[in-house]
Amino acid sequence: MSTALVTDLTIFILALLVGIEVIGKVPATLHTPLMSAANSIHGIVLVGALLIGLTAHDTVGYILAFVAAFFAAANVVGGYVVTGRMLKMFRRKAAPAPVQAAKPAEAAAAAEQRESVRS
Amino acid sequence: MTTFTNSIQLVYVLAAACFVVGLHLMNSPATARRGNQVSTAGMVIAVIATLVLLIHEGTVTAVGWTVLIVGALLGSAVGLWSARTVQMTAMPQLVSMFNAVGGGAAALVAIYSYIHDESAAGGVLGSTTVFTVLDVLIGSVTFTGSLIAAGKLQGIITGSPVMIKGGRVINLALIVVALGSAAFMLTTASLPALLLVVLASLAFGVLMVLPIGGADMPVVISLLNAFTGTAVAMAGFVIQNWALIVAGALVGASGGILTKLMADAMNRSLSNIMLGGFGTGDTAVAAVAATDAQIRSIAADDAAIQLAYASKVIIVPGYGLAAAQAQHGVAELAKLLEDRGIEVSYAIHPVAGRMPGHMNVLLAEANVPYPQLKEMDEINPEFPRADVALVIGANDVTNPAARRPGTAISGMPILDVDQAQSIIVVKRSMGTGYAGIDNELYTNPKTSMYFADAKRAVAEMTAAVKTLVA
Numbered sequence: 001m002s003t004a005l006v007t008d009l010t011i012f013i014l015a016l017l018v019g020i021e022v023i024g025k026v027p028a029t030l031h032t033p034l035m036s037a038a039n040s041i042h043g044i045v046l047v048g049a050l051l052i053g054l055t056a057h058d059t060v061g062y063i064l065a066f067v068a069a070f071f072a073a074a075n076v077v078g079g080y081v082v083t084g085r086m087l088k089m090f091r092r093k094a095a096p097a098p099v100q101a102a103k104p105a106e107a108a109a110a111a112e113q114r115e116s117v118r119s
Numbered sequence: 120m121t122t123f124t125n126s127i128q129l130v131y132v133l134a135a136a137c138f139v140v141g142l143h144l145m146n147s148p149a150t151a152r153r154g155n156q157v158s159t160a161g162m163v164i165a166v167i168a169t170l171v172l173l174i175h176e177g178t179v180t181a182v183g184w185t186v187l188i189v190g191a192l193l194g195s196a197v198g199l200w201s202a203r204t205v206q207m208t209a210m211p212q213l214v215s216m217f218n219a220v221g222g223g224a225a226a227l228v229a230i231y232s233y234i235h236d237e238s239a240a241g242g243v244l245g246s247t248t249v250f251t252v253l254d255v256l257i258g259s260v261t262f263t264g265s266l267i268a269a270g271k272l273q274g275i276i277t278g279s280p281v282m283i284k285g286g287r288v289i290n291l292a293l294i295v296v297a298l299g300s301a302a303f304m305l306t307t308a309s310l311p312a313l314l315l316v317v318l319a320s321l322a323f324g325v326l327m328v329l330p331i332g333g334a335d336m337p338v339v340i341s342l343l344n345a346f347t348g349t350a351v352a353m354a355g356f357v358i359q360n361w362a363l364i365v366a367g368a369l370v371g372a373s374g375g376i377l378t379k380l381m382a383d384a385m386n387r388s389l390s391n392i393m394l395g396g397f398g399t400g401d402t403a404v405a406a407v408a409a410t411d412a413q414i415r416s417i418a419a420d421d422a423a424i425q426l427a428y429a430s431k432v433i434i435v436p437g438y439g440l441a442a443a444q445a446q447h448g449v450a451e452l453a454k455l456l457e458d459r460g461i462e463v464s465y466a467i468h469p470v471a472g473r474m475p476g477h478m479n480v481l482l483a484e485a486n487v488p489y490p491q492l493k494e495m496d497e498i499n500p501e502f503p504r505a506d507v508a509l510v511i512g513a514n515d516v517t518n519p520a521a522r523r524p525g526t527a528i529s530g531m532p533i534l535d536v537d538q539a540q541s542i543i544v545v546k547r548s549m550g551t552g553y554a555g556i557d558n559e560l561y562t563n564p565k566t567s568m569y570f571a572d573a574k575r576a577v578a579e580m581t582a583a584v585k586t587l588v589a
Binding site: 002004005008011012013015016017018019020022023024025026027028029030031032033034035036037038039040041042043044045046047048049050051052053054055056057060061062063064065066067068069070071072073074075076077078079080081082083084085086087088089090091092093 | 131134135138139141142143145146147148149151152154155156158159162165166169170172173176178179180182183184186187189190191192193194195197198199201202203205207210213214217218220221223224225227228230231232234235246340341344347348351352354355356358359360361362363364365366367368369370371372373374375376377380467469474475476477479480483484486488489490492494
């Protein structure tokens, strides 16, 4: 067993324990954003995808690099944006006046769209 | 290691620290947004450090840069577009899709690494093979499993359990093929054997999720989330990258905790859920109580009177609310009641909806302040003081039958809705819930049934309350 492997295993196990400790305290209210945040964090695989580029010098390598970069980038960008969008909605007090009240004509459609415009 | 590569490693450690701090800040809604920003910052510096490393090494070809940049830009565009346009009710599908691509990317990283090492002079190390196989196995299962889960949530694939004849035999065969190939790879480096592992795992992912029913989705999504994290950590072992190892471990822990919470909230073991939906075992025909009991149905006006003259109302939302997109209507009704000085709170069961915390996000979207959203343990003692419990699209989680032994849901923690002074249940029909058993709450003399789609029912009640108090 190499030293590098032992180091990696140590890091893995400690990180696992830190994760259990930190995440065990998240309230149920935030479970969806938590999962979405965790989702964006595993987008770190983008680093792995980019590193393929170091040694990829043939068609198979390029294809794998392309697909991996595509997947990982979708994961990381989408994950962070949607988590931010969700968390923005959590308020301690109700917002004073909903935006759609000002424009009754759009009221029906506004419900969903209001959110996406805001983010 | 040179000073340069050491510095890059240190940046990765810094990024990992950002992820931990970011997750820590998720402990409260007040700091959660900052948490997401810290985590994003960690991701940005990790990616920048990687790009610096690629430039410094200078071995990336022009084509290599092109495929990486075009791939990453296209991926970012797709991710950004879906994150901006997704409706909050469709959040579980999106999370599932991100699990799929994350797991898929992790598997691809290991596959590439294996192809590269196999043709290289030194060959593949034994320990690396172990992590490669684990990564490819878990990543591929996650990829197809999450796609099927997303398909079920989106309604492209039926939400009810799909039982394939001889499914278990096929699953067993796939496991044997995957493990056999893996064992072979330990003795001889073999790309075809790795591809066999990939194919068997992809097929296994499909067969694993197909038999699982819609209401068990919170568990499945959490589990696949944990799988993705683990796959990413294994990819970190393969390419010797600490950022991937730490981030993967964190996500694995998070997914694991949520999986356990969800399974506990249904009082079912993980294996029971994974082996297929309700109604497939002996419990399907368990004790059905008082089928001849009277059902009272109620009209909007009467419901409005009960609500408008209550002093405390507890709203119990379920998947039906999400399916009917009724969250804004419910929030409007609640606001109307609150303006009359009525105390309104929401009782959220841990597995209400299709993913952990699904109801909270929908209600937050409808501008409901989060202190009004109460967890099961917190709200249960308050039901006896509630004048009206308004159940909207929730079924099994309110069934008092769970308190008795011998039913399909026995032992499942439920919301004590039957303790309220009166109960109004909004439901489309008398159909049973996911567990396939009658809900004894509906025949309770205190209960009135309001038969309508959640959105329509809420709109009618709101209108009726307005007329009443005008």
